[in-house]
Amino acid sequence: MVCQPIGVLRTPFKEISDMPIQPAGAQGVYGYIELNHELVDGLTDLDGFSHVTVLYHFHHTAEVRLHVEPFLDKSSHGVFATRAPCRPNPIGLSVLRLHKVVGNLIELEGVDMMDETPLLDIKPYVPEFDLPTGPVRSGWLLEPVAPVREARSDDRFASGLQDGDD
Numbered sequence: 001m002v003c004q005p006i007g008v009l010r011t012p013f014k015e016i017s018d019m020p021i022q023p024a025g026a027q028g029v030y031g032y033i034e035l036n037h038e039l040v041d042g043l044t045d046l047d048g049f050s051h052v053t054v055l056y057h058f059h060h061t062a063e064v065r066l067h068v069e070p071f072l073d074k075s076s077h078g079v080f081a082t083r084a085p086c087r088p089n090p091i092g093l094s095v096l097r098l099h100k101v102v103g104n105l106i107e108l109e110g111v112d113m114m115d116e117t118p119l120l121d122i123k124p125y126v127p128e129f130d131l132p133t134g135p136v137r138s139g140w141l142l143e144p145v146a147p148v149r150e151a152r153s154d155d156r157f158a159s160g161l162q163d164g165d166d
């Protein structure tokens with residue numbers, strides 16, 4: 001399987017420490033997608049949606065770990081029971097508010113990824129498709145160490161190299 005970036009995410013976060021850990025902690029934080037020019041036709045009608053789901057490559061994550069201590073707990077959990085970046089396929093998923101589409105640029109609010117993160121896909125967020133029906137359980141996140149809106153990242157999952165390094 002070969003997956004190519006379709007563009008890049010531009011955000012205010014040049015470093016991994018002290019950034020939001022989810023869009024819920026990034027209200028009022030703006031960024032944008034710079035879509036590869038040859039794909040712009042695929043944006044037709046996207047501006048009718050208030051939110052988009054973006055999928056991207058955690059390009060600065062460290063080695064794969066199957067057990068992690070996530071930002072919101074003091075205990076370890078299986079990586080698939082967390083949103084930690086150090087996954088076998090290091091793919092991030094964020095639901096973001098869509099502000100406007102201008103040419104190949106898509107302005108977004110709620111960005112929780114580093115600047116220059118490679119973009120893999122964009123999908124419209126549709127509550128009728130994406131919101132589960134029936135009761136929802138949040139597992140160990142029922143008792144987080146801090147509210148997600150306040151929690152900030154550190155470099156526990158980061159690779160050695162970040163922007164500005166050679």
Ligand SMILES: C[S@@+](CC[C@H](N)C(=O)[O-])C[C@H]1O[C@@H](n2cnc3c(N)ncnc32)[C@H](O)[C@@H]1O
Nearest residue numbers: 020021058059060061083092093113114117153
């Ligand atoms: C906990 S993940 C959640 C991302 C996404 N909302 C998800 O659930 O898949 C967000 C954290 O990943 C790290 N991160 C963000 N962008 C990254 C990138 N491009 N490479 C490696 N780590 C990144 C930062 O520590 C950030 O706070």
